[in-house]
Amino acid sequence: MSTLLIPSHVPSASEDAEQLRKAFTGWGTNEKLIISILGYRSSEQRRKIRQAYSDLFGEDLLKGLEKELTRDFEKAVLLWVLDPAERDAVLVYDSVRKWSSTNRALLEIACTRSSEELFAARRAYLVRYKRSIEEDVAVHSKGDFKKLLVPLLTAYRYEGPEVNRTLAKSEAKLLHEKIEEKAYADEEIIRILTTRSKLQLEATFNAYNNEFGHPINKDLKSDPKDDFLSALRSVTKCFTFPQKYFEKTIRLSINKIGTDEEAVTRVITTRAEVDLKTIKELFYKRNSVPLTRAIKKDTTGDYEDFLVALLGEESA
Amino acid sequence: MSTLLIPSHVPSASEDAEQLRKAFTGWGTNEKLIISILGYRSSEQRRKIRQAYSDLFGEDLLKGLEKELTRDFEKAVLLWVLDPAERDAVLVYDSVRKWSSTNRALLEIACTRSSEELFAARRAYLVRYKRSIEEDVAVHSKGDFKKLLVPLLTAYRYEGPEVNRTLAKSEAKLLHEKIEEKAYADEEIIRILTTRSKLQLEATFNAYNNEFGHPINKDLKSDPKDDFLSALRSVTKCFTFPQKYFEKTIRLSINKIGTDEEAVTRVITTRAEVDLKTIKELFYKRNSVPLTRAIKKDTTGDYEDFLVALLGEESA
Numbered sequence: 001m002s003t004l005l006i007p008s009h010v011p012s013a014s015e016d017a018e019q020l021r022k023a024f025t026g027w028g029t030n031e032k033l034i035i036s037i038l039g040y041r042s043s044e045q046r047r048k049i050r051q052a053y054s055d056l057f058g059e060d061l062l063k064g065l066e067k068e069l070t071r072d073f074e075k076a077v078l079l080w081v082l083d084p085a086e087r088d089a090v091l092v093y094d095s096v097r098k099w100s101s102t103n104r105a106l107l108e109i110a111c112t113r114s115s116e117e118l119f120a121a122r123r124a125y126l127v128r129y130k131r132s133i134e135e136d137v138a139v140h141s142k143g144d145f146k147k148l149l150v151p152l153l154t155a156y157r158y159e160g161p162e163v164n165r166t167l168a169k170s171e172a173k174l175l176h177e178k179i180e181e182k183a184y185a186d187e188e189i190i191r192i193l194t195t196r197s198k199l200q201l202e203a204t205f206n207a208y209n210n211e212f213g214h215p216i217n218k219d220l221k222s223d224p225k226d227d228f229l230s231a232l233r234s235v236t237k238c239f240t241f242p243q244k245y246f247e248k249t250i251r252l253s254i255n256k257i258g259t260d261e262e263a264v265t266r267v268i269t270t271r272a273e274v275d276l277k278t279i280k281e282l283f284y285k286r287n288s289v290p291l292t293r294a295i296k297k298d299t300t301g302d303y304e305d306f307l308v309a310l311l312g313e314e315s316a
Numbered sequence: 317m318s319t320l321l322i323p324s325h326v327p328s329a330s331e332d333a334e335q336l337r338k339a340f341t342g343w344g345t346n347e348k349l350i351i352s353i354l355g356y357r358s359s360e361q362r363r364k365i366r367q368a369y370s371d372l373f374g375e376d377l378l379k380g381l382e383k384e385l386t387r388d389f390e391k392a393v394l395l396w397v398l399d400p401a402e403r404d405a406v407l408v409y410d411s412v413r414k415w416s417s418t419n420r421a422l423l424e425i426a427c428t429r430s431s432e433e434l435f436a437a438r439r440a441y442l443v444r445y446k447r448s449i450e451e452d453v454a455v456h457s458k459g460d461f462k463k464l465l466v467p468l469l470t471a472y473r474y475e476g477p478e479v480n481r482t483l484a485k486s487e488a489k490l491l492h493e494k495i496e497e498k499a500y501a502d503e504e505i506i507r508i509l510t511t512r513s514k515l516q517l518e519a520t521f522n523a524y525n526n527e528f529g530h531p532i533n534k535d536l537k538s539d540p541k542d543d544f545l546s547a548l549r550s551v552t553k554c555f556t557f558p559q560k561y562f563e564k565t566i567r568l569s570i571n572k573i574g575t576d577e578e579a580v581t582r583v584i585t586t587r588a589e590v591d592l593k594t595i596k597e598l599f600y601k602r603n604s605v606p607l608t609r610a611i612k613k614d615t616t617g618d619y620e621d622f623l624v625a626l627l628g629e630e631s632a
Contacts, residue, residue, distance in 0.1 A: 115442075119435065122472050123472070126431075126472065126474055130476050132471070132472050132473055132474055132511060133466070133472075134471065134472070134510075135473075135474070135511035135512065138511050139507075146503075150467065151450070151466065151467070151470070154450075154467070154471070154472070155448065155450065156435075156442065156448050156449075156470070156503040158442055158446055158447050158448055158451070159449055162446050189464075195450050195451035195454050197497055231428075
């Protein structure tokens with residue numbers, strides 16, 4: 001569920017666009033005004049504001065924001081104003097250009113979006129960058145990661161309710177065999193993770209647990225320093241319990257020496273209208289501190305106020 | 317260009333549906349009537365007829381046709397009545413279930429459809445079979461073929477005009493190196509063929525020809541009995557000159573001992589409204605016999621009449 005606080009009476013898109021224009025002009029930028037508008041509008045409302053802004057002022061709202069804002073606050077607002085498919089395309093692009101084996105954005109997008117959402121991101125990427133996602137990922141990623149990431153990002157999975165339990169058992173056995181051999185990037189592991197439906201995978205992981213007495217993720221922990229193993233664990237988590245995965249991502253990003261603003265921004269802007277409410281609950285359960293308070297402690301200024309708005313609290 | 321002969325005055329979809337119903341009932345089936353309707357209607361008109369038939373008689377037209385028709389004629393009419401994305405889905409499904417290293421339908425669909433058409437086929441497959449194309453292909457195909465087919469079928473290529481000539485040169489060199497090493501299923505060859513835009517690949521193949529003095533396909537002929545090499549040649553042909561590829565497919569299907577009706581039906585039903593006119597011209601140029609005459613010589617009965625209708629000649 002969404003955390004956004006959308007006022008019961010929302011101004012028209014043109015009124016919002018005019019206010020934003022005002023926030024850009026004059027002496028200095030009025031960041032508070034920007035937050036008070038964009039931080040409290042749904043995806044559809046933001047789309048209309050962007051359209052109205054362009055109609056009224058002959059300029060893309062994004063260009064205006066880019067000129068006026070800076071650093072983490074700028075990045076967060078720009079991501080937020082994009083529609084979800086475009087936002088995913090931009091996140092993929094940024095991750096690919098500075099690809100590293102510890103980067104999780106690509107996995108996250110590939111495994112937590114619906115089949116249609118993932119395809120919409122691929123389409124937006126093609127329009128924006130005149131190349132395909134898989135084309136860029138195949139060039140920039142390496143080795144086992146490439147073998148995993150390309151089919152993950154190009155998957156178009158079945159999302160209906162049908163699950164084949166016999167198949168789940170046999171594939172659980174297959175996964176177990178390969179993991180025992182430490183053949184983590186074996187083509188069968190990759191095939192199963194990159195093509196089966198999420199419900200089918202859940203059944204497979206359950207069968208694994210039943211048959212071998214512990215969750216598959218425990219067996220993927222044999223070498224905690226192995227980035228590929230850690231990526232496989234992230235994949236299984238994103239499939240089976242994405243909110244828990246996101247909770248952990250935020251927790252680790254905040255607890256780091258030097259907050260990982262990029263990850264925090266990514267999770268909050270991409271999940272605010274999806275399941276951030278659940279992520280907040282899980283965060284509180286796991287850390288005994290409300291997420292909003294933790295974010296306030298670790299961030300400052302307009303960036304802090306903006307995140308707090310998306311988290312569904314008044315930025316007092 | 318389409319070869320279909322659509323009459324200047326076409327009856328309404330309901331009139332056509334009623335006539336088809338008549339053709340099914342009574343003593344025996346009126347195949348001539350079926351051909352005279354379905355063989356002379358565009359994809360959009362057939363879609364409307366199917367809808368009208370279902371509205372009028374509470375049954376899918378396909379079910380009716382399945383009951384009344386037999387063998388090659390049945391297969392051709394059923395494929396023809398499906399809309400293009402569904403038809404591709406069915407062709408993929410049939411090929412995957414009896415997959416063999418000489419089957420070309422998968423390659424053909426992956427390489428001659430536009431990015432959106434290929435994705436539409438994936439979507440239709442998911443709806444129809446409750447599994448993804450890549451899921452089934454990854455299970456049923458093997459080894460090097462699997463490494464090639466899965467990314468070919470899941471590609472969503474850039475289709476705009478931008479070509480990078482420097483990249484074309486460097487990738488031509490890379491392809492040449494791997495081919496010299498006989499590393500035909502090398503991941504770089506697969507990456508280039510499965511992710512680059514068709515125009516980019518054309519530039520790469522041209523660079524190959526310029527740099528090394530002969531077309532890439534000549535170098536892919538070192539072992540004419542190697543099915544994987546032959547598949548790679550088909551891929552390059554489908555990308556650079558699909559009509560020539562289709563001409564050859566029909567030519568070889570007809571010249572075989574025992575015509576390959578499946579391939580003939582596939583090419584004619586999938587290309588009739590796309591580029592069958594050009595394929596006919598190329599066929600005549602290459603064989604000094606009109607395609608229609610060649611088809612008439614090799615086929616019989618209603619199947620013959622139906623193909624001849626799609627080829628744009630009156631089935632006298």
